Amino acid sequence: AQSVTQLGSHVSVSEGALVLLRCNYSSSVPPYLFWYVQYPNQGLQLLLKYTSAATLVKGINGFEAEFKKSETSFHLTKPSAHMSDAAEYFCAVSNFGNEKLTFGTGTRLTIIP
Amino acid sequence: DSGVTQTPKHLITATGQRVTLRCSPRSGDLSVYWYQQSLDQGLQFLIQYYNGEERAKGNILERFSAQQFPDLHSELNLSSLELGDSALYFCASSRTTGIETQYFGPGTRLLVL
Numbered sequence: 001a002q003s004v005t006q007l008g009s010h011v012s013v014s015e016g017a018l019v020l021l022r023c024n025y026s027s028s029v030p031p032y033l034f035w036y037v038q039y040p041n042q043g044l045q046l047l048l049k050y051t052s053a054a055t056l057v058k059g060i061n062g063f064e065a066e067f068k069k070s071e072t073s074f075h076l077t078k079p080s081a082h083m084s085d086a087a088e089y090f091c092a093v094s095n096f097g098n099e100k101l102t103f104g105t106g107t108r109l110t111i112i113p
Numbered sequence: 114d115s116g117v118t119q120t121p122k123h124l125i126t127a128t129g130q131r132v133t134l135r136c137s138p139r140s141g142d143l144s145v146y147w148y149q150q151s152l153d154q155g156l157q158f159l160i161q162y163y164n165g166e167e168r169a170k171g172n173i174l175e176r177f178s179a180q181q182f183p184d185l186h187s188e189l190n191l192s193s194l195e196l197g198d199s200a201l202y203f204c205a206s207s208r209t210t211g212i213e214t215q216y217f218g219p220g221t222r223l224l225v226l
Contacts, residue, residue, distance in 0.1 A: 043217035
């Protein structure tokens with residue numbers, strides 16, 4: 001079985017501040033991990049994915065995430081928040097041979113001007 | 114624009130009715146996934162098809178069924194609808210199986226009254 005826990009259903013940061021969205025996973029086999037973003041009234045867009053290559057993964061829009069096996073974490077960061085980053089962010093896990101995505105409950109990111 | 118199209122965008126119907134949601138995957142993609150997003154259940158995997166064959170099943174109710182046609186488009190059929198079936202239904206597609214990026218459509222918002 002696999003699962004994902006996203007700590008903090010709502011996160012607010014000031015424009016220009018660091019963005020940190022937390023994700024912890026549980027998986028009995030090596031996981032593949034994803035971050036997706038959902039803007040209002042839109043579908044999900046892939047930000048980045050970890051598939052057992054480099055542990056530091058760079059994605060679109062300046063986001064990156066680091067896979068830490070010892071902490072079972074895959075936190076999403078961005079050095080400087082922009083107003084356009086306001087959206088809902090979902091962490092997801094899958095594994096080889098089982099491609100379905102298991103999503104966390106999501107974190108709504110608000111940017112304060 | 115992910116290249117995945119879903120119709121209709123919105124659907125309002127009554128309890129007990131039956132509806133069909135349609136998905137056209139990105140050109141060349143063989144795998145289609147259906148997900149349900151609701152306030153109480155979050156984002157949940159329903160079912161996956163690969164090149165016309167069912168490949169994986171998630172938390173899909175017996176009242177729900179899906180198929181993938183020879184032209185690779187997919188339909189999700191929801192019958193004997195209940196109030197609790199009101200949700201956003203997403204289709205996603207990927208090139209093949211394995212850990213390929215899943216590209217999501219804009220979703221169909223279903224409201225059961």
